[in-house]
Amino acid sequence: MSSIMTTPRGKASASSSTPYATPTTTRVAGSHVLQASPHYTTTRRHSLYGTEDRVVIDPGSRIWKVGFSGEGKPRDVFYGEPNTSTSLWDLSRATDPIERAERENMLAINLERCLRSVFHHSLLTDPKSRKVILVEHPFLPIYIKHMIARILFNNLQVPSISFASNPLLSLLAVGRITGLVLDCGHLESTALPIFASRPLFPQIRTTPLAGDRLTSHLRSLLLLFGTYLPPTSLSAAANIPAANRATRVPQEVLTDAVVEEIKTRCCFVSQALDSDNDMRVSSPSGDDYMIELDVPPSDTTMSESEFSRGSVGPESNISSQAASSEFSIVSHSQLSSADTGRGQNYLQALASMYTRHSTATDIHMRVVPPISQQAGTVRGTLIIPGWIRERAAEVLFEGGDVDESSVAEVILEALLKVPVDLRKTMACSILIVGGTPMLPGFIPRLHAELLRAIEPPPGSTRQPVRPDKPAPPPYDRYAPLRPLTSHFAILNNPAPPPATSSRAVANAGKAPSFSPATLAWVGGSLAGSLKTGGVEVAREKWDEAEANRGNDDDDAAASAAEEPTLKNVIPDWSYTPLPIGAPPAGASKIPIESASPRINVNA
Numbered sequence: 001m002s003s004i005m006t007t008p009r010g011k012a013s014a015s016s017s018t019p020y021a022t023p024t025t026t027r028v029a030g031s032h033v034l035q036a037s038p039h040y041t042t043t044r045r046h047s048l049y050g051t052e053d054r055v056v057i058d059p060g061s062r063i064w065k066v067g068f069s070g071e072g073k074p075r076d077v078f079y080g081e082p083n084t085s086t087s088l089w090d091l092s093r094a095t096d097p098i099e100r101a102e103r104e105n106m107l108a109i110n111l112e113r114c115l116r117s118v119f120h121h122s123l124l125t126d127p128k129s130r131k132v133i134l135v136e137h138p139f140l141p142i143y144i145k146h147m148i149a150r151i152l153f154n155n156l157q158v159p160s161i162s163f164a165s166n167p168l169l170s171l172l173a174v175g176r177i178t179g180l181v182l183d184c185g186h187l188e189s190t191a192l193p194i195f196a197s198r199p200l201f202p203q204i205r206t207t208p209l210a211g212d213r214l215t216s217h218l219r220s221l222l223l224l225f226g227t228y229l230p231p232t233s234l235s236a237a238a239n240i241p242a243a244n245r246a247t248r249v250p251q252e253v254l255t256d257a258v259v260e261e262i263k264t265r266c267c268f269v270s271q272a273l274d275s276d277n278d279m280r281v282s283s284p285s286g287d288d289y290m291i292e293l294d295v296p297p298s299d300t301t302m303s304e305s306e307f308s309r310g311s312v313g314p315e316s317n318i319s320s321q322a323a324s325s326e327f328s329i330v331s332h333s334q335l336s337s338a339d340t341g342r343g344q345n346y347l348q349a350l351a352s353m354y355t356r357h358s359t360a361t362d363i364h365m366r367v368v369p370p371i372s373q374q375a376g377t378v379r380g381t382l383i384i385p386g387w388i389r390e391r392a393a394e395v396l397f398e399g400g401d402v403d404e405s406s407v408a409e410v411i412l413e414a415l416l417k418v419p420v421d422l423r424k425t426m427a428c429s430i431l432i433v434g435g436t437p438m439l440p441g442f443i444p445r446l447h448a449e450l451l452r453a454i455e456p457p458p459g460s461t462r463q464p465v466r467p468d469k470p471a472p473p474p475y476d477r478y479a480p481l482r483p484l485t486s487h488f489a490i491l492n493n494p495a496p497p498p499a500t501s502s503r504a505v506a507n508a509g510k511a512p513s514f515s516p517a518t519l520a521w522v523g524g525s526l527a528g529s530l531k532t533g534g535v536e537v538a539r540e541k542w543d544e545a546e547a548n549r550g551n552d553d554d555d556a557a558a559s560a561a562e563e564p565t566l567k568n569v570i571p572d573w574s575y576t577p578l579p580i581g582a583p584p585a586g587a588s589k590i591p592i593e594s595a596s597p598r599i600n601v602n603a
Contacts, residue, residue, distance in 0.1 A: 054162075054528040055125070057118060058135040058521045059111075059148065061087040062186045062211075063435065065521045066118045069133065069528025074521050076122035080114055085256050088114075089144055091187055091208070104143065111144075112151050119156065127156040133524045133534075137166050137183070138190060138204060142572055149570055153542045162527075163571055164534035165199055167192045169523025170433045174491055174511040179429035182411055182446075183520075184396075184436040186211040189407050191414040193426050201573045203417035205410045208403075209396050211436045217395040218267065219259050221388045223249055225351050231369050231378035246383075252370040253382060262384060263392075266363055269441035270390045272397075272448055273357060351387070360386030393439060397449050408449035412478055420480075427484045428503040431491045437516040444495050450488055454478040492516065535571040545569045 058065040060080070067075035080088040088110055094100040119127045132152060136145065145163075152158045167181035167190075177197045183190045189210045193200045226249040362385055369380040399406030405413065411430065415423050432443050457474045486500040489508035496508035514522050545568070 054131045054133050055118070055123060055127075055158075056133045056135065056521060056524040056528055057115075058166075058524065059114070060185065060435075061089055064114060064118070065518060066122050067521065067525065068123070069525045071525055072522065073518060076118075078117070078122070080110065085260060087186060087212070089141065093141070104147075107144070108147050108151070111147055112155060115148070115151050115156060127152075127158050130158060131160045131162070131536075132158050133162045133164055133528050135166055135169060135520050135524045136163055137185070138192060138199070138201065138573070139188065139206065142570075142574065145570060145572065149537070149542070153539050154546075158539065160536050160538045162534050162536040164524055164527060166520045167431075167433070168194055168197065168199055169521075169527060170431055170519040171197075171523070172526055173514060173519045173523035174431060176429060176431070176491070178425060179431050179491065180411065180414060180426040181431045181433060182407065184210055184407060184432070184434040186435065189396075189410060189434070189436075191410040193414055193418050193422070195422060195425075199573070200418060203414055205405070205414045205417070207405045207407065207410050209399075209405070209407060210434075213395060214393060214436065215259055215263060218263055218388070218392045219254050221392055222254055222259075222262075222382075222384065223251065224347065225385055225388060227383035227385075228253060229381040229383065230373050231380045249382065250370050253367050253380065255368075258365075258367055258382075262365070262389075264438075266365075266384060266389050267392050267439060268360075268390065269393045269439050269445045270358075270360075271441075271445065272452065354387040354391045355385070358387035358390050360390040362386050363389065393442065393445075396436070397445070399453075406449070406453075408446060408453050411450060412453055412481060415481055415484075416478070423481070424484060424487050424503070427481075428487045428489045428501075428507050429491060430489065431511065431519075432493075433516045433519045435517045443490055443493050443516075444497075447488065447490050447493060447497065451485060454481050454485060456482070492519075537569060537571070541569055 054069040056067055056069050056074075058074075062080060062085070063077060064080055065074040065077050067073070079085050089107060094103055119125055119130075134148065149161055152161055166183060170181050170183070171177060171179050171194055178195050180191060180193045183192070187210055188206050188208050190204060190206045192204045227246045228249045229245050230247065232245065362383055365382045365384060366379045367382045368374075369378075373380065397406050397408060399409040415426055418426055432446065437443055437446075457476055487503050489496065489499065489504040491507055491509070491511040492514075493509045496504075499505040499508055
């Protein structure tokens, strides 16, 4: 039995009582359904057709991610410097006032260009009708934060800005409010514990071993051990073997774009070398240095041409190539000019060891030749050794320095700083975010490095000062964390190891499959759709603070007065003094007798 239903357009449609029929509904004029996007069948108002959704901006020092709240991924991802792909700012600030003012003026121009591009090119929306959620890094310089707020309020005239912490939003994206977040970005890696949605900023730890250091390390390895085949005609390529045409890699070939493509498309992170073979190279010291490897002694005297697979003139030596790069080949091994010979043998042994234990294949990449070799459209060939692709990221896991801890050590140091009753909770809720963890194998390798770092140290070789006293015990830095070995779990680990505790089973690999680079933005999108977020600053409050500053013609006086005025407007955790711990015993001004009643023992 079927019935006839008349649609608003006047057409008849048959609807059956069978479960396979799709019922039709009529749209009522004036309903909110008519305001939905015509490209989506849902009744939710879309970002382009309504103004309720906020604009979520994740401004990185190098890569920006922007989009609307309520969506699962950013609308646009772009470089802050599209031409050079370099960082908009760095960790240093000029001390000279004139140079500092010039740099800040250029930074303000670039930030304004990026923010205008967000609204006028990426999102195609009116900034005057859109609230903004700004995803901020815990160590984002305050003067940059003020620049972004000034441009958004004064130039683009947004209604309000909400400042939300990057690690907190990352935890929100995976459905947690407690955990330890490691943000491994471009300039630095930061570990921040968060408990019940409250970031524990006094326990934050950071290290400069991040994407920028990996890029410089990769460039140094390619300059030392890579091979370059200059462009030749087809007849010459057929007659001359590739081994005779191979040369050292010119510096002009390794542009920022080429190195970035090699890092993102060719490199990966392999497992740690077996400790049974003791695959570690000790830094050279004195006339003799020991290589604790299974490398034959003949390998330490190999010529550099055998490593670069090409013929090199005397003017192109390893020392000149190493001096041209910003960092040395091994982060904790700085070689002086007097140690050039020893350093060459050391680096050759390092390359020989990695080559022996690597199964990765070499990659041939077409690159633009130097200006002196350019002839038509013919390109040169850059041969990337397989062991460089596999072991370039080792620099991120080499620690031991006070100022340059490894990415695993910053996590352990943050765990040592949190209260004892929170350590187990933090250890089983570790979240890895940022662009550098996008390397294949990074997160499983980090979990292995955590377990490797808290292993008991080897026996002490120190001799006792007095023969009648026993030798001092070895320094065990992470002894308080050793009971947590079975509880370590990374929420977004794609290949978690077999867990031995119930907490690790419940947390390891249970996070949604968002990429680590977009977790913070996804958390900001979720916070915007839930109408929550960080501290919101309205434009009226900003205009009032700007009016109180007054119009001062002196730039120095204006900049000096800006900090205390905007301090009450722009929120930042560094404005609040960190706790100094328990007060000393003599600091109390109230006598003990008056603080508590006297008790008569004889009563």
